[in-house]
Amino acid sequence: MRANSAAQDVLGRLRDPRVLHNGKWRLLLMCAVWCASVALLVARLHHGFLPHDDPNLSHLAERTLHGELPGVDFYDGYTGGLSFLNALALRLFGVRLISARIMLLVFFIPWIPTVWYLASRITSPLYATAVTLLAAVWSVPVYPAPYATWYNLYFATFGTAALFRYLDTRHRRWIFLAGICGGISFLAKIFALYFIAAAGFFLIFDEQEENAESDARPKVTWSPYSIFLSLVLLAFIFALIKLISGAANSAGFLTHVASCYHFILPGAAVCLLLIYREWTVPRVSASARFAGFAARTIALGLGVMVPIAGFLVPYIRRHAVAVWLGNFLLIRGRAQLEAIAPASIFFILFCAPLLLVLLLNAECKHLRTRKIVTAVLFALLALLLIAALGRPLVSSLEWFSVAESLPALVVICVVVLWRKNLADRQPAQRLALLAFVVAMLGMEQFPFSAPVYFCFVAPVLFVMLAALAEQTKAPSHSMSPLLPVLVFFLLFGITAVLPSQLYLSSFARPPTEIAFTMPRASGLVADKKIVDIYEQTVAEILRHAGSAPIYAGPDSPGLYFLTGHRNPTRIAWEFLSGADADPERILKAIDTSGVQAVAINHGGAQWGPAAYNPSGPPSPELLDGLRKRFPQSTVIGFYEIRWKM
Numbered sequence: 001m002r003a004n005s006a007a008q009d010v011l012g013r014l015r016d017p018r019v020l021h022n023g024k025w026r027l028l029l030m031c032a033v034w035c036a037s038v039a040l041l042v043a044r045l046h047h048g049f050l051p052h053d054d055p056n057l058s059h060l061a062e063r064t065l066h067g068e069l070p071g072v073d074f075y076d077g078y079t080g081g082l083s084f085l086n087a088l089a090l091r092l093f094g095v096r097l098i099s100a101r102i103m104l105l106v107f108f109i110p111w112i113p114t115v116w117y118l119a120s121r122i123t124s125p126l127y128a129t130a131v132t133l134l135a136a137v138w139s140v141p142v143y144p145a146p147y148a149t150w151y152n153l154y155f156a157t158f159g160t161a162a163l164f165r166y167l168d169t170r171h172r173r174w175i176f177l178a179g180i181c182g183g184i185s186f187l188a189k190i191f192a193l194y195f196i197a198a199a200g201f202f203l204i205f206d207e208q209e210e211n212a213e214s215d216a217r218p219k220v221t222w223s224p225y226s227i228f229l230s231l232v233l234l235a236f237i238f239a240l241i242k243l244i245s246g247a248a249n250s251a252g253f254l255t256h257v258a259s260c261y262h263f264i265l266p267g268a269a270v271c272l273l274l275i276y277r278e279w280t281v282p283r284v285s286a287s288a289r290f291a292g293f294a295a296r297t298i299a300l301g302l303g304v305m306v307p308i309a310g311f312l313v314p315y316i317r318r319h320a321v322a323v324w325l326g327n328f329l330l331i332r333g334r335a336q337l338e339a340i341a342p343a344s345i346f347f348i349l350f351c352a353p354l355l356l357v358l359l360l361n362a363e364c365k366h367l368r369t370r371k372i373v374t375a376v377l378f379a380l381l382a383l384l385l386i387a388a389l390g391r392p393l394v395s396s397l398e399w400f401s402v403a404e405s406l407p408a409l410v411v412i413c414v415v416v417l418w419r420k421n422l423a424d425r426q427p428a429q430r431l432a433l434l435a436f437v438v439a440m441l442g443m444e445q446f447p448f449s450a451p452v453y454f455c456f457v458a459p460v461l462f463v464m465l466a467a468l469a470e471q472t473k474a475p476s477h478s479m480s481p482l483l484p485v486l487v488f489f490l491l492f493g494i495t496a497v498l499p500s501q502l503y504l505s506s507f508a509r510p511p512t513e514i515a516f517t518m519p520r521a522s523g524l525v526a527d528k529k530i531v532d533i534y535e536q537t538v539a540e541i542l543r544h545a546g547s548a549p550i551y552a553g554p555d556s557p558g559l560y561f562l563t564g565h566r567n568p569t570r571i572a573w574e575f576l577s578g579a580d581a582d583p584e585r586i587l588k589a590i591d592t593s594g595v596q597a598v599a600i601n602h603g604g605a606q607w608g609p610a611a612y613n614p615s616g617p618p619s620p621e622l623l624d625g626l627r628k629r630f631p632q633s634t635v636i637g638f639y640e641i642r643w644k645m
Contacts, residue, residue: 029125030116030132037112037136038105044141045101047513048503049526051534052612053145054097055558058520060572061086061100062561071327072320074570075577080324081187081311082148089146097561098523100146108140111154114161115459121164122430122467130486131466135459137493142455143503148189149444149456155185156195157460160437163202167426167433172299175203179303186304187311190328194440196304197236201436202429203296204229204274209425211283211292223286225293226278233271240267244446258345263446266410266439273414342449343400350397351405354485358412361481362472370480377484385488388496392507395496399507402489403454406461410439413468431471434464452503462486504608520562533637537599538562540636544597544643551590551598551626555613556639559599568593574615581615583622590629598626600640611638 063074064087070080089103090096115135119128140150159181166174178199185192244263245256283289315321357377364370388395413435417428441457469482500507512528518538525531541550541563549566552559557572568589574581590598600623603613618626627633630642 025125026120029129030113030120033116033129033132033136034112037133038109040136041105041108041141041144044498045105045144046098046524048143048145048501049524049530050145050503050612051530051558052555053147054100054524055521055561056572057082057086057100057146058090058097059557059561059567061090062095063567065090065095069314069318069320071324072315072318074567075572075580076327077573077576078148078189079187079327081184082146082151082189084311085151085188086146095564096520096522101144104140104144104146104150107151107154111157112136114157115463117161118157118164118434118463119466122427122463123470127466127483127486130483130490131462134462134486134490134493137490137498138455138458138462142493142497143452145503149191149453151188152185152191152195152444153441153456153459155181155188155192156198156437156441159185159195159199160433160460163199163433164430167206167429172295175199175296175299176303179300180306181303182300183304183307187307191444194443195437196300198433198436198440199300200297201270201274201440202433203300204293205277205432205436206429207289207292207296208274208277208281208283209429211289212281219282219284222279223283223289225286225289226283229278229293230275233275237264237268237271240264254345255341258342259446261345261348261407262342262449263443265407266442269411269414270436270439273418276418340447340449342445343404347400348404348408350400351402351408354401354405355408355412357481357485358469358472361469362474364481365474374480374484377481378487381484381488385491385495388492392500395492395500395507398492398496399451402458402461403451406438406442406454406457409461409465409468410435410442413464416468416471427467427471431464431467434460434467438464450505452505455502462489518562520564533639534562536636537639537641540634540641541565541597541599544632544641546596548596549593551586551595552601553586553599554601554615554618555603556599556601566593568595583619583625586622587625587629590626597641597643598630600626600642602638602640604638607638 060070060074060076060083064070064083068074070076070078070083076083085103086100089099093099093102112132112135116128116132119131123131139153159178162174162178162181166172166178179196182192182196182199185195241264244259312321312324315324360373364373384398388398413431417432417435438457438461441460444456445453466482466486496507499509501510510527513525514528514531515525516522516531516535518535521534538559541559545563545565549568550560550563551568553571554574557567560567569577569586570580571577571586579585600618601611601613602617603611626642630644632645633640633642635641
């Protein structure tokens with residue numbers, strides 16, 4: 001009885017909002033969550049391997065480490081900053097695949113307390129703990145390959161925290177810092193533009209809030225600024241429609257509807273909210289509005305430009321900025337070639353239970369009722385959790401209950417902000433900021449809507465969910481109906497998501513996994529079939545390559561890193577290499593470099609993701625030229641290894 005009473009007392013303290021101001025409790029909980037989250041990623045760091053991810057990124061990093069410029073001396077596929085960061089990882093942690101993952105862990109360490117900071121500013125320590133653990137489980141540990149998009153998530157979170165701090169202090173240096181986060185994120189991947197857009201929406205919202213309460217005279221219901229702002233926001237909606245419609249022209253009607261739901265609805269809802277607010281509240285004159293808008297956006301824009309300007313210094317020295325910018329056209333081609341449509345629109349129905357819980361959280365006014373609802377939810381969700389164990393189909397359906405909810409939750413946030421008039425503006429502003437960030441980060445799933453891409457936005461979505469529940473609950477009650485949901489998704493992540501092959505869009509558990517023995521891949525484990533093919537292929541290449549460069553293609557840049565032999569071309573992925581992928585150019589580079597051995601990737605769906613080659617089979621001209629130059633051959637899996645006499 002005493003133990004039970006003590007446990008209830010601890011939970012009561014954690015749910016008490018006053019504990020937010022108790023530094024001892026906050027520090028203790030944050031450190032516990034921090035240690036648990038980092039330990040989870042350390043334990044998962046060597047899991048989840050695909051040949052076209054880690055080896056490819058490490059090959060680009062090694063070229064950068066040797067003094068080459070991404071996007072100039074070789075085709076990067078991103079904006080270039082990630083190759084520099086991974087090159088630093090190779091220098092610090094050794095020339096092996098695990099090094100780039102260690103760098104991912106290095107940034108994960110400050111990211112966890114940043115998530116805690118966001119969550120603790122909007123809810124009690126108990127829910128902040130649950131939300132931070134959810135963010136940890138549903139993020140990098142799912143697939144700890146050093147994706148650029150993980151860094152987009154990191155710096156979007158850092159930037160959001162900076163804007164939270166701006167709300168507390170009103171110092172524009174925090175806007176500038178958020179811009180720096182956006183600029184650094186852009187150097188990892190162009191998807192950082194989504195966070196920068198979200199920050200811009202928030203600054204519009206903040207300017208509206210400030211001017212709506214201004215005592216300056218005269219107040220007007222419309223002005224040239226209102227017209228300007230409305231046109232900008234409408235243009236953004238039109239750009240979204242154009243982007244999604246252009247990519248979905250060849251898709252069926254239902255796929256098109258699903259794309260509109262996932263990628264147009266959230267952004268359009270945010271823009272319409274800002275337009276509505278602009279025309280329904282009297283505000284000060286246009287000159288003051290333009291001045292307030294300019295002061296904020298200039299601070300953000302300067303912050304974005306500082307890291308980009310520093311990054312471009314070596315490009316300026318080589319007069320290669322135009323070449324770097326030209327790579328963005330190839331990045332667009334990659335997006336179009338690798339497009340994966342979102343799930344069927346009918347799967348939206350699976351997010352109804354989550355929306356029902358939010359409704360119960362808002363409508364259950366009596367404490368006794370809330371306790372009964374919470375107990376029932378714990379029981380039902382426990383049954384659902386048990387049902388998912390060892391059942392990939394059930395796990396997939398439960399996954400859709402949250403993965404399909406993002407647009408609906410953003411719309412609910414917009415409706416709450418539309419209708420709510422808080423005496424304390426900060427909770428509404430924080431909710432608005434989170435809704436804007438989630439709406440824009442959700443675009444990172446376009447056009448490659450593989451399930452793992454939801455994990456690039458899920459952590460911020462969980463923070464927004466807590467903020468939404470906090471704002472819609474009865475003022476005198478804790479948001480207890482949400483607790484079973486948070487616990488369920490935490491346990492579901494641990495028991496179903498982490499052990500699965502979500503990076504392969506599957507909830508099936510991995511087949512037999514073994515560790516790599518080759519030095520540059522040591523520390524990683526993968527499917528035995530993949531390990532066997534690459535171990536044998538690398539060994540065969542090394543037997544015949546001597547000290548000369550090798551050629552591997554199409555779409556096999558990882559073999560350069562795994563063998564430790566130089567790439568004689570500028571190519572990483574053939575479909576991103578423009579004219580350099582021309583067979584004559586490739587053969588000329590092979591002849592000039594004295595290549596002794598080549599590996600030809602014949603790919604094919606029967607080999608699964610291990611043979612991923614979006615460029616397709618080698619052209620007959622290239623294949624014929626390689627076979628004439630390298631008459632000796634053997635076949636290992638999907639690779640044809642050829643060498644000279």
